[in-house]
Amino acid sequence: MDSRQRMRPIDPRLLAYARTTRAFLAGSVLLGGVGAALLVAQAALIADLVVRAFQRGQSPLWGPLLGLAAVTLGRALVAWLTELTAHRSVATVKSTLRRRLLDHATALGPGFLAGRRSGDLATLATRGVDALDDYFARYLPQLALAVVVPVVVLARILGADWASAAIICGTLPLIPLFMILIGWATQARTDRQFAGLSRLSHHFLDVVAGLPTLKVFGRAKAQAAAIGRITEDYRRATLRTLRLAFVSSFALELLSTLSVALVAVSIGFRLVDGTLDLETGLLVLVLAPEVYLPLRQVGALYHSSAEGLAAAGKIFEVLETPLPEPGRRPAPPVAGTDIRIDGLTVRHPGRAQDALHEVSLLLPAGRTTVLTGPSGAGKTTLVNVLLGFVRPDAGRVLIGDQPLADTDLASWHAQLAWVPQHPHLFAGTVAENVRLARPDATDAQLAAALAAAHVDFAGPDTRLAENGHGLSAGQRQRLALARALLADRPLLVLDEPTAHLDPVTEAALLDTLGRIDRTVLLITHRPALVALADHHVRLPGTPAPHPPPRSPPRPRPPRWPNPGPRTGTNRRPPRRPGCPGCGSPCCSARSPSAAPSR
């Protein structure tokens, strides 16, 4: 967050995104006004009471005492309501922001999420939003008080004694002025120190997590001293900063105290002169500190406000990312339809090189296309384009004749199933996880899918931990495959489905994969799986260590539609039959004819 934003006490976007904020601010101002009026009434009653008992010798004074009790009830009520509205509102605002954040982030889709660590966003949606607690429940009400209370109280003092009011008016503006001046001088250093504290915590966590390793290398005991020493160094550095940082609140407190003392001394001398009566004097004396107090407290809560606003700013950054223009046309039926990828070029933001460069290929209907290529060749990027998560910089995906860009993605997704390289499993039972795309699948269908995917390590009722903790990569892949098989969609996209399996299980899965009579895009490194191909396409690796010059025209690679048999095409077509990179005989496409039978 930059300093310009930081000086702003309320982010206007907060009002726009969380409607509750407006009502809450209005309520805070109203309650602050009522509270200030009661404060004035209390001071007046105390002054009246003291004067009548002390100067006029009256007793027992039930009237003012009962009045004071009534005011007390009122103030308790205001305190109760202030706190209640503050905490209720913050809960509502947090819930609203969280919901909007999740809705928007998921609508932006995996292409957006891939750019950041999902853990960061999750932290923002949970603990980050919690930073608004102090901002809403403490800072904003205090801000309202700081505006309302001094005005109301000062008006009363002005009505009673203009000289005191003049002194207060002269000194009051010094408080925000000092706050800003000192804040400027110390804020950056204080922020650095707090950042240092979190780094320190991180270091401790890292060391504790690495304890077994440290023990192996005989360094564990030495670290104890290091932890003590680092904390001690940090303590010294922090105290140097704090000495300066605390000066700000010291100066503010001293300033307000001296101002009140100035008022008190002036009252005292005028009382001695007889130019002021005791009742007015007492009233002003009780009220004077109340003018300064809310302002000082706003300053003290400044830090929590900055934290809350920073969290809110990060949320708005996500909310303000525009959603991509959605396609409107429903997808044509995928069963029996060829899917073509045509001249696809994708460059990830901030990269010098294309992740995919003018790639064309065909997924013939009802057949298995195997896509191979070295790591970094853009296989997963291609899948992301096919799924509609990444918009290509050039080229297009065609479902039959319909471009994917014009297609309503939900209707496209409804016809495909996908096994990603690192499948995500949810906290819940195996059955819940596998039924993800087909919640209404019968137990028999579920059992069949589990068997086909060789899920032999867990039954349908086995509970999985958060994100499938405790399962091996191979087990996760088999669960994801069961999920895709149960979904039973016309197009199946499998991204390295057996990368983590031992050969025995892999061989068993081959039977299952070989029996699928859908359109299949299979990405793999494994020779065993390449054998499944009706049709094999190889993506070349990154062309050269340095980005190729884009301007000089190069021989245009063959593009789809391509004369000749339906073999895979890409921008460097194989010069000889078979696959030059893979070295496996099975790489030559098994389906040279236009319509092979299986």
Place this chain on the structure above:
Amino acid sequence: MWLAVLLGSLALGCAVALMGTSGWLISRASQMPPVLYLMVAVTSVRAFGIGRSVFRYAERLVSHDAVLKALGGIRTAVYRRLEQLAPAGLPQFRRGDLLSRLVADVDAVQDFHLRWRLPAAVAAVVSLAASAALAAFLPLAGLVLALGLLLAGAGVPALERRISGRTERRHAPARGELATAVLDTLTGTAELTVAGALPARLRATRTADAALTRLAGRSAASGALSAGLVALVTGLTVVAAAAVGVRGVASGALPGVCLAVVVLTPLAAFEAVAAMPTAVRFRERARAAQERLAEVLASPLPVTEPAAPEPLPAAQLPVVISGLTARWPGAAHDALRGVDLELRPGRRVAVVGPSGSGKTTLAHVLLRFVEPSAGSVRLAGTVDTRELAGEDVRRVIGLCAQDAHVFDSSVRENLRLARPDADEPRLRAALARARLLDWVDGLPEGLDTMVGEHGARLSGGQRQRLALARALLADFPVLILDEPAEHLDTATADALTADLLAATEGRTTLLITHRLAGLDDSSVDEVLVLDDGRVVERGRWSQLADRPGGRLAAMIARERAGEARAVAA
């Protein structure tokens, strides 16, 4: 800490005294005495005013200093204990979330002092002093103030705790549920979108959110109640003090000029207890943290260190393992039963077997992470490792583990962990042997490249190679390689295993693995097949591999059949 209490009390005391003295000052002034009579009071008002700010400033510095000191102390103490327990004494160690909660708890424990003890002590001191001072004017007024302060400072927080206790206990699970739902939704967005399950998942998240928001609303109600009650008690105490004061003036027990003192002092004194409800909340939180921490730290030590360790023998090989039986703390069965093995200089032994057969336990017993229940491990064939300091044993026997920790630092610092005095050529040699040097040299920052948290900026294979380079650099006389390729895909794993066997040639090595590809007579001298903690087969690779009906032969057959079938299919 006591200095902070003193300074805090003085600061608050000054604030209370300032109010009382001002009240007296203007009451006296209204009697129009000679100005000289007021000078003492005028001076004290100034002194209290300045004193309040100065003491507050000092108190904040002193208390922060104390907290930071305590933080270092607590962390060091917790660390020392964890150091003795790790890794076998902390079975849940691998779960990152538990670990970070443990560390967060360590930080929460310090709040017990700064945010509960300090304000509570200051509140007690100032309440007593203010009540006593008021009692000096009018005993009944002192009593009224003391009662009011007690009610607001102790009664209201206790009431709040009773009301909110149940809600608070349900708060943590509700938050956990929401956090899980949010994380699941965000990390699984892609699959949820394709499966069409996103709307249902978002609805579930909303339900969890609504439950948490309802709970927050409920705890807001109890928090608000305590705020209202404190305001009520404060006001009523002022009313009661005023009533008592007015009667005192009427009866002559209280000079009229002091009435303002009796009425105004309570108004200021309640600042002392205003923070008590918050302080009590901090106490609860810190106590819960302390309990969780104590539970972890009270785990029994997995290994008993000898009171007077023997010195390390000059020649440590061979390492003779005989009848070794061991069980993990808290486990119901022995993980290792009667294992015999002799590690002579340069000998390379492979320990194979399915997961759970006791392979890792063997490594941990050798490293003195787990106590053997029977049998022994003897260095130089004579000195039992139980009579040596664990650190000395680990100087001889080293480990390159499947989950070796990579620290959030540079490649260089991660390597130098093994040998702090290693110079550049030595580091490079170790990297070269782990086949990582070319990669490091290709990096713009070379050895000073930061590897990220848990080595996040490295691939799985690079992480393991870095761990291997580190273990090679340490130059342990005996090196245990525990499934170093476990988390890698098969192609990367086989390449790593081959490099590993090459890099450790000629060194006394114990290779623990469940994958057999790459093993043969030239790479290992002996193979041990473990099953359910027992050695079920042992011998030369070539003897066992072809033995009809043998365990190793069956394992090889299974592994090869899988691969052959995969290729043929």
